[in-house]
Structure formats: C-alpha cells, structure tokens
Amino acid sequence: MDEQLFFKKLDNLCTSKEIFYFLSSLEVMSDTMASGALQRISEVEADDNGLKNPGLLENEVFRALCFQFEFESSNLSNTGLLSALQALIKLRIDPQSTLMTRLLSESEERLGRGQLTAENLCALGESLLELESPSCETLEQMVSHMQEKGIERWSPREIVMVYKILQVTVREGKQWQNLLNRLNSVTLHRVSQLSPNFASVILNSLVVLHQTRAVPLVTALCKHSVKHVPYFTDHELVNVLEAFLYFGQKAQTFTKALERHVPKSICTMHPQTVSKVMQYCCKKRILSKPIFDAVAESFTSSADRLTTDQIAAYIIPFGTLNYLPPSAASLFGKLEAVLHTRLRHFQPHTLLNLLHACALIQRYPINFLPKIFSPYFLQKLQAQSPGLNRVAMSQLTQLFLTVTLECPFYEGPKLLSKYQVKACPTPHNSPDVHLFKRVKTGLLYLLKKRIYFASEVSTPYFYVVDIEIKLDEEGFVLPAAQLEEVHRRIALCVDGQNRFCAHSRNLLGEEAIKQRHLQLLGYEVVQIPFFEIESLQNTRKMADYLHKKIFPCTYGLSN
Numbered sequence: 001m002d003e004q005l006f007f008k009k010l011d012n013l014c015t016s017k018e019i020f021y022f023l024s025s026l027e028v029m030s031d032t033m034a035s036g037a038l039q040r041i042s043e044v045e046a047d048d049n050g051l052k053n054p055g056l057l058e059n060e061v062f063r064a065l066c067f068q069f070e071f072e073s074s075n076l077s078n079t080g081l082l083s084a085l086q087a088l089i090k091l092r093i094d095p096q097s098t099l100m101t102r103l104l105s106e107s108e109e110r111l112g113r114g115q116l117t118a119e120n121l122c123a124l125g126e127s128l129l130e131l132e133s134p135s136c137e138t139l140e141q142m143v144s145h146m147q148e149k150g151i152e153r154w155s156p157r158e159i160v161m162v163y164k165i166l167q168v169t170v171r172e173g174k175q176w177q178n179l180l181n182r183l184n185s186v187t188l189h190r191v192s193q194l195s196p197n198f199a200s201v202i203l204n205s206l207v208v209l210h211q212t213r214a215v216p217l218v219t220a221l222c223k224h225s226v227k228h229v230p231y232f233t234d235h236e237l238v239n240v241l242e243a244f245l246y247f248g249q250k251a252q253t254f255t256k257a258l259e260r261h262v263p264k265s266i267c268t269m270h271p272q273t274v275s276k277v278m279q280y281c282c283k284k285r286i287l288s289k290p291i292f293d294a295v296a297e298s299f300t301s302s303a304d305r306l307t308t309d310q311i312a313a314y315i316i317p318f319g320t321l322n323y324l325p326p327s328a329a330s331l332f333g334k335l336e337a338v339l340h341t342r343l344r345h346f347q348p349h350t351l352l353n354l355l356h357a358c359a360l361i362q363r364y365p366i367n368f369l370p371k372i373f374s375p376y377f378l379q380k381l382q383a384q385s386p387g388l389n390r391v392a393m394s395q396l397t398q399l400f401l402t403v404t405l406e407c408p409f410y411e412g413p414k415l416l417s418k419y420q421v422k423a424c425p426t427p428h429n430s431p432d433v434h435l436f437k438r439v440k441t442g443l444l445y446l447l448k449k450r451i452y453f454a455s456e457v458s459t460p461y462f463y464v465v466d467i468e469i470k471l472d473e474e475g476f477v478l479p480a481a482q483l484e485e486v487h488r489r490i491a492l493c494v495d496g497q498n499r500f501c502a503h504s505r506n507l508l509g510e511e512a513i514k515q516r517h518l519q520l521l522g523y524e525v526v527q528i529p530f531f532e533i534e535s536l537q538n539t540r541k542m543a544d545y546l547h548k549k550i551f552p553c554t555y556g557l558s559n
Contacts (some may be wrong), residue, residue, distance in 0.1 A: 001026060006033050010556055016045050016053065020061040031072070031080030038087035046090045058089070070099040073106040078116060081106060082123040089130045097132045108138055114145065118158060121146055125161040129168065139165045142160070143179070153185050159187055160198045163205035170209055184214040191220045196228035200236035203243035212247070222249045229257035230265075234273040241280045250284050252503070260304075263294035271306050274298065275313035282317035285508065289325075289500035292318065296325040308346045311338060312354045319357025321501050322509040332363045339368060348381040349392065349407040359402045360509030369403060370412040372396070378419060380480060393421045397462050398513065405520040421456055431456075431466050432496025435530055439467065439494050442542030447477060454480035461521050463514050467492035469550065491523040496530050505531060526550055 006029075013019045019041055023029070029037070041062070045052050056062055069076065069084050076084070085103045093100055107124050110116055116124065121142055128134040128142075143165055146158060154162070162183060166176050187202060194202070203221050206214060225232075225240050233238060244250065262269070262277055278295060283290055300305075301316050306314070315335060318324070325331060335358075339346075346354070355365040355372060371377050373396075382388045400415040436455070443453050457468040470478040471488040478486060499511040507515075519525050526549055536542045 003030065005035060007036055010036060010040050013040065016041050016056045016059070016062075019044070019057055022423055023061050023065075031068075031076045032083070034068060035076075035080045035083035035087065038065060038084050038091075042087040042090040046092070049091055057093075066093075066099050070102055073102045076106070078110065078120045081110075082120055082127065085127045085506070086123060086130075089127055095131055108135075111138065111141060111145065115418075116145070118146065118149055118155075122157050122161050125165055129161075134168065136169050139169055143169075147179070151182050154186065156190055156193050156195075156198050158188045159183065159190065160201050163209075165201055167205050167208045180209060180211065180214075183210060184217045187222055188217045191217070191224050194221075194224065196225075196231045196236055197233075199224055199228060200232060200239040200447075204239040205245045206486045207239075207243050215247075218243070218247045218249065222247075222251060222254065226251065226253045226257050229254070229261045232418075234270040238273055238276045241276045245280060245283055248390045250286075252488055255286055255288060259288050259290040262291045266294045266298045271302070271310045275310050278317045279470070282320050285321065285500075285502040287321045287323055287504050287506055289323070292321075292323055293327070296331045297329045300327065300330045303334050303338050308342065308350055311335070312346075312350045316353055316357040319360035319363075319509045322361060322507055324361055328363075332358070334344065336367070339365075343371065348377060348384050349386075351382065352392060352395055356399060356467060359399055360513050362406070363404065364407050366403070366407060366412075369399065372399065373415045375416075388419070390421065393419055393423055394462075398424075399419050401517055402513070403460060405517055409463070420462075422460075422462065423464055424510075425463055430498075431494045432498060432530065435496045435533070436466070436494050437529055438533065438536075438542060439492070439546070441539055442546050443467065444545050445539050445543040451479045451481070452477045459518075459521070461517070463518060465491045465518065465523070466494045475553075489523050491518050491525050492528055492550070493518075493525060494528045495506055499527075505529070 006026075009022065010019070010149075013022060019037060023037055041056070041399070045056055051057075066088075069081075069088075073081065080351045081103065085100075085107060088100060088103070089095075095101075095104075107127075111121075111124065120393065123137070125142055127558075128139060143162060146154070146162060166180065166183075170176065174436040184206075191199075199221055203218075203225070206218060206221075211218070222240075222244060229237070258277060262274075266274060274295060277291065280286070280292060295314055296318075301313075303311060315331075318331075343351070351368075354370065355368055358365050365372075378388070378396075381392060386392075396415055397420045400420065403410040440453075440455060444450055447453060452469065455466065459465060468480065469490040469492070470480060470482060470486045471490065472478055472485050473487040476487075484544060491513055493511070495511065499508055501508065513527050515527065528549065530544075533542065533545060536545055
C-alpha cells in the first residue's frame with residue numbers, strides 16, 4: 001500500500017482493535033509504516049496514567065511488529081527506528097527488555113557515528129528524557145552534535161530539548177553555563193515563536209538551572225505567557241507560576257489573564273493548580289476578588305476531596321490578604337466541618353498556619369484552640385521542621401491574644417508563657433523608612449519638641465507601636481518618657497505600601513489584627529496610610545495633616 005494512503009487510513013482508526021485488524025490485512029509494510037502504526041497505537045491506548053488496555057501487548061499483530069523491530073534494528077531507517085522507540089516508551093515497554101535494549105543501542109551507535117539529523121537528535125533526546133535514568137554521557141554527546149549545527153539555527157523544538165537535557169546533566173554536576181548563556185541569548189529572539197508548552201518548559205528549566213541572571217529572557221517569557229494563560233495545561237500553568245515566584249516577576253496583565261481564566265475554569269482545574277494560583281496571589285500580595293470568590297465557591301463543593309495541604313493553600317491567603325468573600329459563611333462553615341472530621345490528619349505547622357489565618361480575619365477557631373495550646377500538640381510542633389521557631393511562636397502568641405481580647409467567653413486551656421514571644425517579628429510590619437521619616441519630621445514641626453513622641457515602642461503585649469503619643473486627663477501632650485498621669489495613649493500606625501495588598505487600599509491581615517488588638521488594649525489607633533500623605537509636598541502640610549488626624553477636636557482653633 002502507498003505510504004500516504006496508509007497513514008491517511010491509520011489516522012482515522014480510533015482503537016487498537018481497529019488498528020490491528022487493518023495491519024493484519026496488509027501483506028508488507030515499510031519500517032516507517034510499522035513505526036507509524038506503533039505511534040498510533042500509543043496515541044489511542046496510552047495516557048498519563050499508563051496503558052488503558054495492558055492486554056494489547058499480548059496481541060499477535062503487536063508482537064509481530066515488535067519482533068520486526070527487534071531483529072531488524074540495524075536495517076531500520078533513522079525515522080523508523082526513533083519513531084518506534086518513542087512509541088514503545090509511551091507504551092511502557094520495559095527499558096531492560098531485549099527489544100528496547102537493541103533499539104537504544106542502535107540509536108546510540110548511530111549517534112556516535114554522526115548519522116542522525118537534527119530532527120533525529122530531537123526525537124532521540126525526547127525518548128531518552130522519558131526514561132527514568134537516561135545516560136548522561138549519551139545526552140552530553142547529543143548536545144555536542146547539536147552544537148556543530150550552530151545554536152543560532154536551532155528550531156524552538158531543539159532549543160526546548162537542549163534545556164531539558166541540561167536540566168538532567170546539571171543534576172549530575174556537569175557545568176554548562178557558557179552554553180546556557182548563548183542558549184538564553186538565542187532563545188530571547190525566539191520567544192514569540194514558542195507554543196504554550198515550550199514557554200512553560202523553558203521557564204521551568206530556567207528555574208531548575210538557577211538562571212537568575214537571564215532577566216531579559218525571563219521577562220520576555222513571562223510577558224509572552226500572558227496570552228497563553230487560557231491554553232496552558234494544569235502542569236504548564238504551575239510551571240509558569242513557579243517561575244513568576246522564583247524570579248520575582250509580577251505583571252498586572254498576567255493577573256488580569258488569570259482573573260479571566262480561573263473563575264470559568266476552576267471546576268476542571270486540578271486542586272494543585274488552584275493551590276499554586278492562590279500561593280502566587282498570596283506571595284505577591286495580589287488581592288484578586290474574582291479569583292478569591294471563585295476559589296471560595298469551589299472550596300465549599302470540593303473540600304472533601306482536597307488534601308490537608310491543599311485545604312491550607314486555599315484558605316490561608318484569605319487571612320493573609322485580609323479578605324472575606326461574599327460566600328464567607330458557607331466557606332468557613334465548610335472549613336469547620338472539614339476540620340472536625342480530619343483535624344488529626346493535618347501536619348502541626350499546616351494546622352497552626354491555617355488557624356492563625358482564620359484569626360486574622362475574625363473567624364475565630366475556638367473549637368480547635370484547646371488542641372493547639374495542648375502540651376502534646378506543642379511537642380509535635382517542636383518535633384516537626386522548622387520546629388518552634390520565632391514565626392510559629394508569634395502565631396501561637398497572636399492566637400492567644402485573639403482569644404484573650406476578642407473571645408472573652410473562651411474557657412479552654414491557655415498558652416503557657418514559655419511559648420509566648422514579646423515582640424512581633426514579621427518583616428513586612430516594619431514601617432516604610434522614607435514615610436516614617438517624613439511623619440516624624442511633621443510631628444516635630446507640630447509638637448515642637450522630640451520628647452513628646454516615641455517611635456517603635458515595644459508594648460508588653462507583643463506589638464510594636466510605630467509612634468506613641470501620651471496625653472494627660474485634660475488632653476495635653478506628655479513627654480514620651482513620663483509614666484505617671486497618662487490618661488490616653490495614641491498609637492500612630494504609619495502604613496506604607498508594604499502593609500497593604502498590591503495596588504490596593506486593603507490592609508494585610510497582620511496589620512489589620514494588630515490595629516484591632518491595639519484598640520482593644522486601650523490605645524487610640526490613628527492610621528496614617530501612604531496614600532493620604534504621599535502628595536503632601538512640605539513639612540508644614542504634613543504637620544497640618546497630622547494635627548487634623550491626631551487632634552481633630554482642636555484642629556482649626558490655633559488658626
């Protein structure tokens with residue numbers, strides 16, 4: 001049969017049974033036709049989970065095909081040999097079998113003799129990378145042969161394959177940085193030609209290969225990824241998000257693309273992909289209401305199928321970014337039900353992070369705090385890496401403060417004092433240095449003397465107050481060092497952009513709970529957000545603004 005007609009008929013067959021019946025009607029086949037038949041069988045019978053019908057390996061026609069390749073390997077064309085190898089790997093044929101050993105050996109011999117074209121090299125590379133432990137020596141030999149062609153003339157497929165090969169060989173300690181520098185430079189000019197899969201693979205390789213200096217390429221790939229968001233598979237999207245996180249990339253156009261894609265696709269997205277989207281939003285402080293609302297809705301219907309890590313990944317960003325979705329009641333109702341049935345399955349640190357996030361947004365985990373404060377749980381927390389470090393102890397302290405200040409009806413066990421810390425260590429809670437300096441200069445202008453306010457004051461209650469002003473009973477400002485006759489304490493919270501969600505006026509959960517607790521501890525909290533003072537052009541205007549904010553009752557009397 002004419003090859004063109006053969007492949008046309010083969011492409012219309014949808015089961016291995018149909019393919020075998022078709023093949024048995026032919027008297028003779030070229031090796032290209034036989035390898036094409038194997039390829040088609042692998043397409044219809046193999047997927048990511050393995051063979052749909054393992055019995056096909058015992059079929060007489062299939063065994064005859066394998067026999068032909070095993071005993072005629074040296075007479076096969078390059079295309080026939082490598083296509084058969086790819087198909088048999090996809091069909092999960094044992095790499096140690098005589099058939100596979102002969103095909104691999106023949107391929108490597110032809111590679112050594114320089115008989116393989118660039119396309120052949122790609123096919124061989126893709127096959128070897130599918131094996132669990134490919135020979136690094138063979139992979140390196142392939143890269144050497146490909147370099148003879150000249151990197152500038154490589155196709156996108158060849159570029160992608162070399163990145164994947166370098167990933168494998170670098171794990172073995174081989175250094176390729178000079179080649180990588182050239183490859184990164186060439187790839188930069190090919191970015192627009194890359195498919196969603198190729199863009200995702202290269203970004204993943206750049207992460208694995210620690211290419212932190214390839215900033216122009218990373219930036220170009222991240223921009224290119226925006227238009228591919230709807231077309232990425234779950235695995236590809238996870239690779240892209242990990243690259244954005246690893247390289248510190250953040251683009252509003254990418255967020256917008258996610259906002260269009262995630263809400264309409266969340267029902268079919270793998271939970272791990274949703275978890276990675278939420279991690280990306282959380283780390284980048286991106287409060288995307290369309291994404292968060294969709295995740296909240298999804299959680300209520302799918303929580304029972306999620307792993308404990310996935311449950312935490314879905315919920316924690318709500319607390320971190322201080323956001324309650326419209327479906328908050330059903331979201332946290334479902335979370336409580338899940339915790340009641342699966343509490344013992346959570347790793348200690350995962351559970352602590354989850355309950356702490358709930359407290360940030362006033363969803364008090366009262367029913368589960370007796371477990372958290374129990375000596376047994378605290379011992380487990382200490383035994384699991386990273387142990388009872390400062391962050392964990394701060395979360396425990398904040399949970400204890402939350403029930404003490406906001407849930408006076410709580411009568412369960414208390415947190416022992418040895419597990420409490422005196423000061424909050426969270427780095428993003430530190431005031432913005434430039435903003436802080438401007439506010440202090442304005443206060444000095446307003447109060448005339450530096451003794452009338454104190455900055456970065458440690459309280460006995462875990463929190464550090466940015467600026468504290470003390471007043472007596474008549475409302476006069478007292479020296480900051482004075483301890484007697486203090487009637488009122490004003491806590492100025494100088495909130496720079498680092499305390500808000502990105503491109504938003506929504507305070508982060510850590511800052512929101514701090515201001516809430518300071519108020520309950522008796523402070524008069526005055527918020528000085530960056531967006532109110534960034535346009536004030538001089539010290540007099542800053543002082544005027546501070547007077548109006550801190551002393552609204554006397555503002556205007558001195559004018």
